[in-house]
Amino acid sequence: MFWKTVFVILKFMSAQHANADPLVELENYLRFLKDSGYTEIPLEEDFNSLLCNRPITPSPVAQPISPPNTEVRMKKDRHDGDAAGRLQAVREEMGNCTRCKLSEGRANIVFGSGNPNARLMFVGEGPGADEDAQGLPFVGRAGKKLTEIIEKGIGLNREKDVYICNIVKCRPPGNRDPEKDEIEACQPFLLKQIEAIRPKVIVALGRPAASVLLGRKVAITKERGTWHDFHGSKLILTFHPAYLLRAYTLENRQAVFEDMKQALMELNR
Numbered sequence: 001m002f003w004k005t006v007f008v009i010l011k012f013m014s015a016q017h018a019n020a021d022p023l024v025e026l027e028n029y030l031r032f033l034k035d036s037g038y039t040e041i042p043l044e045e046d047f048n049s050l051l052c053n054r055p056i057t058p059s060p061v062a063q064p065i066s067p068p069n070t071e072v073r074m075k076k077d078r079h080d081g082d083a084a085g086r087l088q089a090v091r092e093e094m095g096n097c098t099r100c101k102l103s104e105g106r107a108n109i110v111f112g113s114g115n116p117n118a119r120l121m122f123v124g125e126g127p128g129a130d131e132d133a134q135g136l137p138f139v140g141r142a143g144k145k146l147t148e149i150i151e152k153g154i155g156l157n158r159e160k161d162v163y164i165c166n167i168v169k170c171r172p173p174g175n176r177d178p179e180k181d182e183i184e185a186c187q188p189f190l191l192k193q194i195e196a197i198r199p200k201v202i203v204a205l206g207r208p209a210a211s212v213l214l215g216r217k218v219a220i221t222k223e224r225g226t227w228h229d230f231h232g233s234k235l236i237l238t239f240h241p242a243y244l245l246r247a248y249t250l251e252n253r254q255a256v257f258e259d260m261k262q263a264l265m266e267l268n269r
């Protein structure tokens with residue numbers, strides 16, 4: 001009843017205003033709260049001001065990342081010094097990688113997607129079937145949930161404001177966890193991606209990503225929401241969206257929302 005009333009009022013207000021964009025944004029945010037299980041609107045001062053003032057500096061326009069080729073190699077010097085160029089150099093170094101056995105079953109390398117100049121970076125575990133087929137990270141069910149968290153939860157644009165990748169770039173067979181040798185083989189590329197992008201905030205999605213970035217076993221249920229320093233970036237740990245879909249409890253949804261709220265506040269500090 002509470003949410004129904006809120007959305008009726010919003011619809012009425014939208015009908016009265018010529019420019020309803022801010023109301024549409026507000027509606028998206030409120031729908032995210034509702035889907036996350038909230039029965040009231042949290043009114044913490046800081047988060048309100050973040051949502052109202054939206055002081056996030058827009059990230060510079062993304063440069064497309066293409067597979068390595070001769071043309072890119074020739075242009076490499078020109079790109080040195082900018083994030084897109086640095087990232088392109090990492091992709092070029094990876095090439096048609098066969099450094100671990102995951103190369104044997106993959107359809108595509110899933111390098112990463114988003115804005116190389118993003119101030120917020122998400123690191124997941126590894127590509128699934130949809131990601132392997134499309135060569136893009138987080139495009140399946142869990143990907144849709146991540147997009148919802150980014151766009152409805154904290155009001156950012158997935159393509160313009162963030163960069164997303166995984167700890168391994170090729171699909172583990174049957175979606176099993178990546179093995180130690182595979183993680184070790186791929187880790188230099190992840191570190192180089194982070195070094196290329198130099199994000200202000202990194203969000204580790206799930207235990208494997210958190211464990212790789214912190215270099216130790218992480219108990220994600222105990223450690224989610226904790227902050228760490230990572231080579232000049234701030235790193236926060238949260239649940240993987242796939243876990244959220246499996247354990248779709250009010251507690252877990254609110255936990256992820258709280259973590260994202262912290263990440264947003266850190267971005268604006």
Ligand code: SF4
Nearest residue numbers: 097100103169170186
């Ligand atoms: S997972 Fe990484 S190291 Fe292994 S083949 Fe793919 S790109 Fe290379």
